[in-house]
Amino acid sequence: xxxxxxxxxxxxxxxxxxxxxxxxxxxxxxxxxxxxxxxxxxxxxxxxxxxxxxxxxxxxxxxxxxxxxxxxxxxxxxxxxxxxxxxxxxxxxxxxxxxxxxxxxxxxxxxxxxxxxxxxxxxxxxxxxxxxxxxxxxxxxxxxxxxxxxxxxxxxxxxxxxxxxxxxxxxxxxxxxxxxxxxxxxxxxxxxxxxxxxxxxxxxxxxxxxxxxxxxxxxxxxxxxxxxxxxxxxxxxxxxxxxxxxxxxxxxxxxxxxxxxxxxxxxxxxxxxxxxxxxxxxxxxxxxxxxxxxxxxxxxxxxxxxxxxxxxxxxxxxxxxxxxxxxxxxxxxxxxxxxxxxxxxxxxxxxxxxxxxxxxxxxxxxxxxxxxxxxxxxxxxxxxxxxxxxxxxxxxxxxxxxxxxxxxxxxxxxxxxxxxxxxxxxxxxx
Amino acid sequence: xxxxxxxxxxxxxxxxxxxxxxxxxxxxxxxxxxxxxxxxxxxxxxxxxxxxxxxxxxxxxxxxxxxxxxxxxxxxxxxxxxxxxxxxxxxxxxxxxxxxxxxxxxxxxxxxxxxxxxxxxxx
Numbered sequence: 331x332x333x334x335x336x337x338x339x340x341x342x343x344x345x346x347x348x349x350x351x352x353x354x355x356x357x358x359x360x361x362x363x364x365x366x367x368x369x370x371x372x373x374x375x376x377x378x379x380x381x382x383x384x385x386x387x388x389x390x391x392x393x394x395x396x397x398x399x400x401x402x403x404x405x406x407x408x409x410x411x412x413x414x415x416x417x418x419x420x421x422x423x424x425x426x427x428x429x430x431x432x433x434x435x436x437x438x439x440x441x442x443x444x445x446x447x448x449x450x451x452x453x454x455x456x457x458x459x460x461x462x463x464x465x466x467x468x469x470x471x472x473x474x475x476x477x478x479x480x481x482x483x484x485x486x487x488x489x490x491x492x493x494x495x496x497x498x499x500x501x502x503x504x505x506x507x508x509x510x511x512x513x514x515x516x517x518x519x520x521x522x523x524x525x526x527x528x529x530x531x532x533x534x535x536x537x538x539x540x541x542x543x544x545x546x547x548x549x550x551x552x553x554x555x556x557x558x559x560x561x562x563x564x565x566x567x568x569x570x571x572x573x574x575x576x577x578x579x580x581x582x583x584x585x586x587x588x589x590x591x592x593x594x595x596x597x598x599x600x601x602x603x604x605x606x607x608x609x610x611x612x613x614x615x616x617x618x619x620x621x622x623x624x625x626x627x628x629x630x631x632x633x634x635x636x637x638x639x640x641x642x643x644x645x646x647x648x649x650x651x652x653x654x655x656x657x658x659x660x661x662x663x664x665x666x667x668x669x670x671x672x673x674x675x676x677x678x679x680x681x682x683x684x685x686x687x688x689x690x691x692x693x694x695x696x697x698x699x700x701x702x703x704x705x706x707x708x709x710x711x712x713x714x715x716x717x718x719x720x721x722x723x724x725x726x727x728x729x730x731x732x733x734x735x736x737x738x739x740x741x742x743x744x745x746x747x748x749x750x751x752x753x754x755x756x757x758x759x760x
Numbered sequence: 761x762x763x764x765x766x767x768x769x770x771x772x773x774x775x776x777x778x779x780x781x782x783x784x785x786x787x788x789x790x791x792x793x794x795x796x797x798x799x800x801x802x803x804x805x806x807x808x809x810x811x812x813x814x815x816x817x818x819x820x821x822x823x824x825x826x827x828x829x830x831x832x833x834x835x836x837x838x839x840x841x842x843x844x845x846x847x848x849x850x851x852x853x854x855x856x857x858x859x860x861x862x863x864x865x866x867x868x869x870x871x872x873x874x875x876x877x878x879x880x881x882x883x
Contacts, residue, residue: 655785655788656785658778658781660785661778661781661782661784661785662777662781664781664784664785664788665777665780665781665784737767737768737771740771740775741771741774741775744774744775744778745778748778748779748781748782751782751786752782752785752786755786
């Protein structure tokens with residue numbers, strides 16, 4: 331019987347290999363382009379090209395034009411769509427090898443398409459070197475600092491949770507070189523952890539783990555922007571997914587704590603809490619775990635930054651006032667001939683609140699799975715904000731992939747396609 | 761005949777809105793690039809050519825108030841024979857009347873902007 335199964339598998343493996351080869355091949359080209367192209371691909375280097383920013387891939391770097399980079403992205407995306415089209419036929423081993431290779435590669439690439447990782451280093455140095463709270467002082471408070479010139483958001487105080495700020499504090503005591511590459515490595519490891527967790531959650535939910543791992547781990551926005559950029563969204567997602575897995579494994583105390591720890595990294599994760607409560611069998615224990623987690627977050631915030639960490643709420647409010655061209659909310663307002671003002675912002679906030687209420691009701695009545703509901707809630711948060719950057723669009727993705735909610739996956743990928751269309755049009759037209 | 765489900769129809773409608781918003785947004789961006797190019801030219805014309813050249817000219821819109829459109833334009837100045845920029849100028853271009861008009865220019869030295877400790881980590 332087993333002899334009959336082998337020939338049936340071979341064509342599928344060969345079929346899987348083609349789109350996977352496209353994703354990996356184009357991914358390698360993008361990473362090497364990042365290592366060889368200063369400026370638009372590594373925006374930190376707008377203010378000075380440095381060998382320590384270029385990183386270990388620098389000797390292999392290939393300088394490319396904006397159009398060539400846009401073409402590489404399109405090929406990578408086409409390969410990714412091809413992998414998704416294969417559905418359950420994707421070969422497990424090949425998916426894991428490709429995912430691992432891309433995460434390592436983009437972990438070693440210079441910080442791509444964002445300067446945020448230098449903001450993390452600057453906030454750590456504000457706290458550790460200059461004895462300033464990053465919740466009260468922006469990078470402008472220490473303009474003589476060695477990393478200041480590489481920071482873009484110079485007038486913005488930290489928008490990150492107290493656990494992330496406290497955990498990165500020691501990075502202010504080491505050289506910026508070490509700090510940068512520790513953060514890049516952490517993003518890559520957290521990305522791999524997310525892939526492993528998505529795999530296990532999908533298996534628990536009775537979905538295809540290899541499809542789920544491929545849908546998240548090979549996604550171009552995940553690897554190029556989020557791992558490549560060294561964003562802390564990966565740390566938040568890994569912790570949140572850990573909490574989801576713990577709920578499924580009926581370890582509610584740890585699950586509640588994990589969700590709150592994720593919130594302590596990035597506040598967005600807090601949206602998952604009501605759905606985790608609905609999904610757990612022992613809600614009291616989950617609530618207790620969340621309460622213990624909340625105590626830990628508040629304690630770290632207070633001990634580390636006194637009451638300054640409350641200033642985070644003000645920064646998050648101001649961030650929602652920002653406008654990016656890629657934002658769906660901004661695009662829809664523009665389509666309707668409206669502008670961002672108090673009324674339209676109130677309408678957007680009401681739309682988010684209404685969506686969350688409807689999702690809680692739907693999850694409560696079991697019309698929608700609670701894991702998918704987390705993804706929908708995160709998608710609603712992105713869509714109703716006038717400030718969207720590419721790496722925000724990955725928030726719903728692991729939940730869409732693990733729960734294999736085809737509508738959520740379609741909506742998330744449509745959002746990413748819109749974002750990538752702006753990027754590609756901007757690169758081709760610049 | 762297959763029935764169309766309400767959630768799928770809603771998702772399809774949202775997709776159409778997203779597509780329309782994206783196409784409209786990219787059109788606006790492209791038009792913005794053209795405006796930016798005109799502003800960059802006007803800015804460089806205003807700066808004149810007192811020797812050397814201007815490199816790395818970039819423009820981004822900073823104000824879009826009703827009835828008033830002001831853009832920020834920056835350029836690095838490279839002295840004759842030099843390979844690296846010696847100073848950077850930034851200015852505000854007001855396009856309210858349709859014709860670009862430079863309303864303010866700030867000039868600051870790239871050398872002065874270098875943090876004193878940078879040599880410690882720069883390769």
